[in-house]
Amino acid sequence: xxxxxxxxxxxxxxxxxxxxxxxxxxxxxxxxxxxxxxxxxxxxxxxxxxxxxxxxxxxxxxxxxxxxxxxxxxxxxxxxxxxxxxxxxxxxxxxxxxx
Numbered sequence: 001x002x003x004x005x006x007x008x009x010x011x012x013x014x015x016x017x018x019x020x021x022x023x024x025x026x027x028x029x030x031x032x033x034x035x036x037x038x039x040x041x042x043x044x045x046x047x048x049x050x051x052x053x054x055x056x057x058x059x060x061x062x063x064x065x066x067x068x069x070x071x072x073x074x075x076x077x078x079x080x081x082x083x084x085x086x087x088x089x090x091x092x093x094x095x096x097x098x099x
Contacts, residue, residue, distance in 0.1 A: 002067045002068075004040060005037070005040075005064075005065065005067075006037055006038045007038075007040075008064065009038050009064070012064070013038075016057060016058070018057070020034050020038075023053075023056060023057075026052075027052035028049070028052065029049060050064065050065060
């Protein structure tokens with residue numbers, strides 16, 4: 001079973017040594033609201049609050065929300081591999097023309 005959002009939020013906050021009293025005003029919510037997220041009383045934050053939480057905790061918003069890595073990095077790796085292949089073909093074509 002995956003880690004619930006509130007547990008993940010608390011774990012990330014505690015791992016970084018950030019107090020509720022410091023994090024809540026940083027993202028523009030009350031301490032009570034942050035505690036309600038962590039206890040699961042409020043299941044998930046609004047989009048903007050979630051993005052601010054992720055930024056403050058230095059984590060990917062997708063990971064904060066769902067507990068798994070976003071596939072954005074995988075897509076970026078695929079694009080990088082394709083670009084490298086194109087660059088290699090272009091370089092080979094240029095070298096062949098010089099001969």
